[in-house]
Amino acid sequence: MKYMDEFRDPATAKKLVEEIKRLAPIARGQREMPLQIMEFCGGHTHTLFKYGIASMLPADIEMVHGPGCPVCVLPMARVDDCVAIAEQPSVIFTTFGDAMRVPGTRKSLLQAKADGCDVRMVYSPMDALAIARKNPEREVVFFALGFETTMPSTALTLLQAYREGLKNFSLFCNHITTPATMRAILTDPDLRLDGFLAPGHVSMVIGAHPYDFVTRDYRKPLVITGFEPLDILQALWMLVKQFAEGRCEVENQYARIVPEAGNVAGLKAIAEVYETREHSEFRGLGNIGDAGVQIRDDYAAYDAEKKFGLPIDFAQGAVGYDPEHLKCADVLRGVMKPWECPAFAKTCNPQNPLGALMVSPEGSCAAYYAYGKLAKRS
Amino acid sequence: MNFSGSITLAHGSGGRVMHQLVDELIRSTFSNPLLEEGEDQARIPLAGLGAQGDRLAFTTDSYVVTPLEFPGGNIGTLAINGTVNDLAVGGAKPLYLSCGFIIEEGLSLETFARILQSMRLAADEAGVQIVTGDTKVVQRGGADKLFINTAGVGVIPAGFNPSAGGAQVGDVVIINGWLGDHGAAILNARGDLALEADIESDCAPLNALVEAMFAACSDIHCLRDATRGGLATVLNEFAERSGVDMVLKEDTLPIRTPVRGMCEILGLDPLYLANEGKLVAVVPAEAAQTVLAAMQRIPAGYHACIIGAVVEGEGHVILQTAFGGERIVDMLPGEQLPRIC
Numbered sequence: 001m002k003y004m005d006e007f008r009d010p011a012t013a014k015k016l017v018e019e020i021k022r023l024a025p026i027a028r029g030q031r032e033m034p035l036q037i038m039e040f041c042g043g044h045t046h047t048l049f050k051y052g053i054a055s056m057l058p059a060d061i062e063m064v065h066g067p068g069c070p071v072c073v074l075p076m077a078r079v080d081d082c083v084a085i086a087e088q089p090s091v092i093f094t095t096f097g098d099a100m101r102v103p104g105t106r107k108s109l110l111q112a113k114a115d116g117c118d119v120r121m122v123y124s125p126m127d128a129l130a131i132a133r134k135n136p137e138r139e140v141v142f143f144a145l146g147f148e149t150t151m152p153s154t155a156l157t158l159l160q161a162y163r164e165g166l167k168n169f170s171l172f173c174n175h176i177t178t179p180a181t182m183r184a185i186l187t188d189p190d191l192r193l194d195g196f197l198a199p200g201h202v203s204m205v206i207g208a209h210p211y212d213f214v215t216r217d218y219r220k221p222l223v224i225t226g227f228e229p230l231d232i233l234q235a236l237w238m239l240v241k242q243f244a245e246g247r248c249e250v251e252n253q254y255a256r257i258v259p260e261a262g263n264v265a266g267l268k269a270i271a272e273v274y275e276t277r278e279h280s281e282f283r284g285l286g287n288i289g290d291a292g293v294q295i296r297d298d299y300a301a302y303d304a305e306k307k308f309g310l311p312i313d314f315a316q317g318a319v320g321y322d323p324e325h326l327k328c329a330d331v332l333r334g335v336m337k338p339w340e341c342p343a344f345a346k347t348c349n350p351q352n353p354l355g356a357l358m359v360s361p362e363g364s365c366a367a368y369y370a371y372g373k374l375a376k377r378s
Numbered sequence: 379m380n381f382s383g384s385i386t387l388a389h390g391s392g393g394r395v396m397h398q399l400v401d402e403l404i405r406s407t408f409s410n411p412l413l414e415e416g417e418d419q420a421r422i423p424l425a426g427l428g429a430q431g432d433r434l435a436f437t438t439d440s441y442v443v444t445p446l447e448f449p450g451g452n453i454g455t456l457a458i459n460g461t462v463n464d465l466a467v468g469g470a471k472p473l474y475l476s477c478g479f480i481i482e483e484g485l486s487l488e489t490f491a492r493i494l495q496s497m498r499l500a501a502d503e504a505g506v507q508i509v510t511g512d513t514k515v516v517q518r519g520g521a522d523k524l525f526i527n528t529a530g531v532g533v534i535p536a537g538f539n540p541s542a543g544g545a546q547v548g549d550v551v552i553i554n555g556w557l558g559d560h561g562a563a564i565l566n567a568r569g570d571l572a573l574e575a576d577i578e579s580d581c582a583p584l585n586a587l588v589e590a591m592f593a594a595c596s597d598i599h600c601l602r603d604a605t606r607g608g609l610a611t612v613l614n615e616f617a618e619r620s621g622v623d624m625v626l627k628e629d630t631l632p633i634r635t636p637v638r639g640m641c642e643i644l645g646l647d648p649l650y651l652a653n654e655g656k657l658v659a660v661v662p663a664e665a666a667q668t669v670l671a672a673m674q675r676i677p678a679g680y681h682a683c684i685i686g687a688v689v690e691g692e693g694h695v696i697l698q699t700a701f702g703g704e705r706i707v708d709m710l711p712g713e714q715l716p717r718i719c
Contacts, residue, residue, distance in 0.1 A: 010702045017702070046645075052703020101712065110712075123644070229701045350711035369708075 007228030008051075016233040017056050020240055024060035027243035034062040036192055037239060038334050040182060041147075041199035042069025042360065043227050049367045051229040061236070064334040065364030067181060068199055070146040070174075071098050072356040072363045073282040073332065078174055079104030081310050085141050085172060086117040088308070092135060094128035095143040097121045102359050125157035125171075132161070132169035141304045144171040147178050149201040151293070152266030155273040158295070158302050172304035173295050176280055178202045179210045180291035184282075186218045190335045195239050196222040197232065200254035205270075207262030211250045219248055226254040273299060283356050284328035328355040331364060338368040345369060385485045390515025400513060403487075404479075407494040408501070412474070412509040420509035422474060422531075431533035435470035437461060438529035446489065446523055448567035450559070450579030454493035456654055457526040458500035458508075459583045463603040465530050466585040467657055469538030469592060472504060477511040478527040485523050493524070504583035506530070537596050540659075544599035545620035549688040550666040552659045554587060554673055555632060555681035556580065557609055561651030562637040565644075573643070575636045582655030587678040591659065594672035600660035603653070607710065610649040612658045613695045614709045623691025626707070629700040630685045649697075649707055650714050660688060 086093035100109040113119035132140035144154040221242040225235035235253040280292025295303040330336035348354040357363035388395040465472040559580040673679030
């Protein structure tokens with residue numbers, strides 16, 4: 001724990017905040033609005049709120065919470081598919097914990113569990129594999145969810161099942177990729193972002209270069225960032241420094257973890273198991289081309305979609321099933337603040353989440369729901 | 379009685395086998411004069427009660443926990459201490475408990491006997507008696523091994539009146555020690571994490587501690603044990619009911635390293651983890667040091683400390699992070715779920 005505390009040292013934080021405050025007006029320059037910095041990743045959102053970092057920043061900087069929370073962008077239709085699989089009597093449906101509360105059109109996985117489905121929370125896909133070994137007469141499905149961070153572990157789990165010749169294990173693949181999602185945000189005509197904090201754990205797998213297009217084609221500075229509070233402050237300092245000095249680069253604040261070329265073994269496993277999916281539906285963002293992955297035909301026997309013949313129709317092109325008055329899409333794209341949504345805190349709150357951004361504590365609406373009270377107070 | 383084998387439906391049938399279980403195992407373990415009378419109700423003389431205070435405190439709680447036994451306690455010690463503590467934090471001196479068992483057929487008699495024995499020890503430690511009870515057996519699948527309900531009565535001395543709505547601006551918030559041990563111990567004992575953490579439940583009676591606190595200051599404004607939902611939930615109740623804000627200083631919160639480590643790994647917040655031997659008190663600032671000193675002389679209060687203060691506001695709990703920022707600590711909408719990444 002001592003090691004971790006080094007990344008949470010208040011004295012260092014104070015110095016960084018002072019430096020950010022000094023540079024921020026120069027960085028903001030003639031902009032009418034404060035600098036709009038998107039922290040893409042829900043893990044960063046979580047750290048911002050957990051440590052109260054938002055309350056430490058100068059008025060020249062405004063953090064915009066991105067769609068980088070895999071739970072938040074999970075479309076209702078996919079939750080419906082999960083529930084449909086879990087409802088098969090033979091199935092043990094395994095999932096990471098925070099996906100259980102995401103509402104589908106009929107119910108969430110938590111409700112499905114309460115209604116008698118065998119839904120189990122696991123901490124790793126390998127735990128799901130162990131359940132499959134222990135229960136040869138049951139079909140064990142793991143809900144593979146997340147950005148590149150979780151992909152190597154699900155890919156390696158599938159390969160392990162393949163090597164063992166397990167017949168009763170499959171993945172319901174819902175992985176999505178970071179650069180493609182970021183590109184979708186950048187091509188948005190309503191874009192009002194100035195720069196990005198990029199998720200360090202994703203880069204631990206994919207490296208730094210997949211973001212080159214962000215600075216090259218869209219002229220937005222980007223800093224790959226770790227998850228401790230000092231990581232975030234240091235990355236913000238690096239970003240405002242870029243603005244102040246008129247630079248636009250991909251910088252790596254998380255060099256202690258992120259190798260330039262990523263994790264070669266992890267990337268190899270991902271390439272072996274997954275291929276790009278033509279279309280993936282994101283809650284609130286609609287269909288994004290090439291942003292998701294699917295399991296290759298070589299491993300079709302481990303693909304829950306094929307095994308259970310799910311009625312997946314990406315041709316719909318619908319922006320999910322989000323009710324009309326919900327503005328999740330605008331909030332996800334950084335075009336609208338959570339509290340500007342007409343449903344925010346009125347019909348949509350953490351007790352009764354209508355949109356996924358209110359479901360996960362990493363969702364920007366859930367985070368703001370709590371933080372907004374503090375803002376109101378001061 | 380022979381403790382080999384397991385509980386069957388016959389043990390709840392009302393027949394001889396049931397009487398054998400109740401007489402030779404349960405009653406003999408809990409043994410005390412009121413229970414020995416063997417009637418369908420405990421007959422408690424009123425004379426002695428009135429001398430100890432001016433109000434009766436009455437509470438009930440049901441206990442369902444997986445696994446039944448865990449480092450630092452078991453379902454039985456929870457059932458005694460939990461109800462003792464619910465009485466104690468009302469300012470009451472806990473006296474008598476009832477105990478209802480709902481047993482799933484198949485529970486090993488040896489396990490049941492062990493749990494009864496630890497209940498007896500917990501009752502002795504807290505100075506209470508189990509004076510009446512009931513036993514039901516349900517078929518396999520009808521319950522999860524063993525459920526226990528305990529109700530309890532105690533007497534509240536005149537003038538003791540802690541209440542969730544009693545916090546006043548300027549008051550001080552005190553906790554009696556390490557946070558989150560029980561919640562972390564249970565998570566760890568379930569064994570699906572394969573962590574090698576050495577964490578024990580803090581399951582303990584708090585009545586001696588509460589007695590010492592009231593002896594130091596009869597005007598304790600709020601007092602609750604922080605069980606399900608943890609410290610955060612109790613403080614939110616205080617703040618809402620009292621119409622004030624509570625400001626906590628993160629660097630004063632006592633959290634053991636293994637608990638902190640487990641929370642880091644799982645993305646859980648120790649402020650919401652369950653405790654079974656922790657109380658939160660809100661006391662007038664001028665009495666804070668006296669109360670604290672009194673607490674630190676009692677084993678259950680060795681690690682007591684001041685963690686925050688009451689300020690004007692609209693019912694929020696605000697955490698001043700050790701990092702230098704501020705955040706709201708809200709009530710959780712539901713169960714705390716581990717984060718994906």
